[in-house]
C-alpha cells in the first residue's frame with residue numbers, strides 16, 4: 115500500500131471499494147491510476163491497477179471480432195437486491211440448487227465440470243429478488259483463472275458442499291486456500307447476523323483484497339442419514355460460517371435461503387409513489403441498512419437524485435407524509451414520494 119497518498123487518491127480508493135457495476139469499477143480504476151503518486155514505492159500498485167484495467171476492459175468488450183477470441187464475458191451485471199455467487203467443489207449440487215432456486219437451465223450432471231460459464235438467475239423472496247450466479251467448481255487441482263473476476267460484483271457467497279461426500283471435509287479448506295491466493299477471503303460474518311463482529315477492511319488494508327460474507331449450504335440432506343452431520347462437520351473444520359442444510363433433490367430447506375439472505379444482508383425495501391397517486395406496491399427498490407432517501411432516488415434515476423430537494427415519507431419511523439431530506443435513512447416498508 116502506497117504511503118503518503120493524496121486525499122484525491124484516498125477518495126478514489128473509497129469510490130472503488132463501493133463501486134459494484136463493472137463499468138463503474140473500471141472508471142474508478144482509471145481514477146486510481148490517475149491520482150496515485152507516481153514514484154518507486156507505488157510501482158507495484160500501479161502495475162496491479164493497470165492489469166485490472168486491462169482485464170476488466172477485455173471482459174466488458176466481450177468476444178473479440180475476428181482473430182483470437184477472448185471468449186464470452188465472465189462478469190455478470192448485478193441485478194436485484196443483491197448478487198450471490200455459488201461456489202463449491204465439483205458435483206456438490208451447485209447447478210441443481212441454481213435450477214431449483216431460480217428456475218434457470220443451468221447444466222446439471224453426475225460428473226465434474228459440467229458448468230463452464232457463469233449462469234445468472236433470480237431467486238424470488240417475498241416481493242424482491244436475489245441474483246444467484248452459478249459458477250464452475252473450485253478444487254485443489256483447478257480453478258478457472260477468470261473466476262475471481264466473476265466474484266468482483268458479488269455481495270456474498272453460497273458455499274455449497276455435498277453432505278454425503280466423505281471428502282467434503284477436505285474440500286472447504288482447499289477452496290478457501292485457492293481463493294486466498296487470489297486475495298479473495300470468505301468471511302463468516304454478515305452485517306445482519308453478528309453486527310459487532312463485522313470488521314470492515316481498515317484503511318491500511320490492501321485495496322484489492324475482497325471479503326465476501328459466506329453461508330455454508332450443506333446439500334444432499336436426502337442422502338444423509340444423520341441430521342447432526344453439519345454440526346459435526348463444522349466442528350471438525352473449525353468453521354464459523356452460518357450454515358443451512360438443504361436438498362436440491364427434495365427441496366428441503368430451500369425456503370430458508372431467501373429469508374436468510376434478506377436478514378443477513380439487511381435488505382430494506384422502499385416503495386415509491388407519485389404525488390396524488392397511490393404507492394407503487396408492486397416493485398420496491400432495495401437498499402441496505404443505512405441507505406438514505408438519496409440512495410433510493412439514485413436507483414429511480416440519476417437525474418432525480420441530482421436534483422432531489424426533499425421527500426414525503428410514510429412508514430414505521432415517521433408520521434404520514436412527513437417531509438424528510440435526502441440524507442434521511444430509510445426503513446423496510448417505507449413509501450416515499452420524491453420531490454425534485
Ligand SMILES: Nc1nc2c(ncn2[C@@H]2O[C@H](COP(=O)(O)OP(=O)(O)O)[C@@H](O)[C@H]2O)c(=O)[nH]1
Pocket residue numbers: 202203204205206207208209210211221222223224225226227228229251333334335336337360361362363364
Ligand atoms: N440425492 C441428491 N442428489 C443431488 C442433490 N443435488 C444434486 N444432486 C446430484 O449431484 C450431481 C451433481 O449435481 P450438479 O448440480 O451438476 O453439481 P455441481 O457440479 O456442483 O454443479 C447430479 O447428479 C445431481 O443430480 C441432492 O440434493 N440430493
Ligand SMILES: [Mg+2]
Pocket residue numbers: 208209210221222228229249250
Ligand atoms: Mg455445475
